Amino acid sequence: GAGVSQSPRYKVAKRGQDVALRCDPISGHVSLFWYQQALGQGPEFLTYFQNEAQLDKSGLPSDRFFAERPEGSVSTLKIQRTQQEDSAVYLCASSLGWLAASFLYNEQFFGPGTRLTVL
Amino acid sequence: KQEVTQIPAALSVPEGENLVLNCSFTDSAIYNLQWFRQDPGKGLTSLLLIQSSQREQTSGRLNASLDKSSGRSTLYIAASQPGDSATYLCAVRKQGAQKLVFGQGTRLTINP
Numbered sequence: 001g002a003g004v005s006q007s008p009r010y011k012v013a014k015r016g017q018d019v020a021l022r023c024d025p026i027s028g029h030v031s032l033f034w035y036q037q038a039l040g041q042g043p044e045f046l047t048y049f050q051n052e053a054q055l056d057k058s059g060l061p062s063d064r065f066f067a068e069r070p071e072g073s074v075s076t077l078k079i080q081r082t083q084q085e086d087s088a089v090y091l092c093a094s095s096l097g098w099l100a101a102s103f104l105y106n107e108q109f110f111g112p113g114t115r116l117t118v119l
Numbered sequence: 120k121q122e123v124t125q126i127p128a129a130l131s132v133p134e135g136e137n138l139v140l141n142c143s144f145t146d147s148a149i150y151n152l153q154w155f156r157q158d159p160g161k162g163l164t165s166l167l168l169i170q171s172s173q174r175e176q177t178s179g180r181l182n183a184s185l186d187k188s189s190g191r192s193t194l195y196i197a198a199s200q201p202g203d204s205a206t207y208l209c210a211v212r213k214q215g216a217q218k219l220v221f222g223q224g225t226r227l228t229i230n231p
Contacts, residue, residue: 004162031217042123042208042221043163056217091162093219106151106170106212108219110163 002026004111006092012117013082021077021114025094032075033093033108034067043091049075050097082118089113121146121213125222133230134201140194140225142209147187153219154183154194155208163208167194171214199229 005024013019025032031050035043036059045059051072060067064083069075079086093108122145132138142152151170155163167176167183169192175184182195192209206226210219 006162033218035219035221040223042210042223043219044221045218048217050217059218093163107153107165107168109165110155112162115160 004092004094004109006090006111006114008114009112010115010117012119014119015084016081018078018080019082019116021079021090021116023075023077023092023094023111025073025075025092026109027073028096029094029109030072030097031095031108032069033095034075034077035091035093036061037089037091037113039088046077046090079116082116084118087116087118089115121149121211121220123209123211123220123222125207125209125225127225128223129226129228131228131230132199134199136199137195137197138199138227140196140207140209140227142192142194142222144190144192144211144220146213147190148214149187150212150214150216152183152185152192152209152211154181154192155210157206157208157224166207196227201229201231203227204229 007022034046037043047067048056049069064080066078091113093110095108124143153168154166169176169185180197185192206224208224210221
């Protein structure tokens with residue numbers, strides 16, 4: 001389809017394992033965001049890319065979290081040495097861009113998320 | 120730090136009623152506000168986006184208003200249907216920033 005896709009949809013990891021979560025944004029979208037959503041809570045910002053440049057990573061909770069978007073399209077969120085508190089839904093969103101001149105560029109479109117459970 | 124609050128946390132109403140969901144934010148220097156719907160186990164579906172210069176947006180049975188100076192937005196749902204049952208989230212984008220700051224959501228149940 002034409003929407004944001006994420007894989008895998010579900011991931012179970014043992015504590016201490018490394019995981020990699022993938023996001024395919026809408027084709028042509030310049031901006032890409034990662035959010036973390038704990039059970040019963042609203043999503044919280046993790047990091048933001050404009051093309052391949054990671055412009056804001058202020059929301060990453062620790063240095064175990066790492067995100068990349070090497071060619072400005074697909075992005076991967078990697079979590080090293082997973083902990084139980086990492087269990088959450090990880091949401092990816094994309095938008096056309098950041099140009100303030102046009103309202104068309106503002107709206108963020110979200111993927112279905114990856115539910116990560118750390119045992 | 121921008122904080123977004125949604126009241127009530129949960130709401131249950133009979134089918135056919137008109138209802139209002141509330142969202143408040145602490146920093147009025149926002150660029151836009153977005154309302155989303157989230158079904159259980161699913162991602163977020165964008166419903167309406169209001170730019171800071173706008174007062175309201177409408178889509179079908181949904182109407183969202185924005186009062187930036189008082190830090191409030193409302194989502195009005197007319198003639199509610201069981202299919203409207205979901206969690207509704209509001210999110211604000213601060214001026215000069217790209218990220219969205221979300222409220223905790225209102226879980227809405229429409230009873231047939």
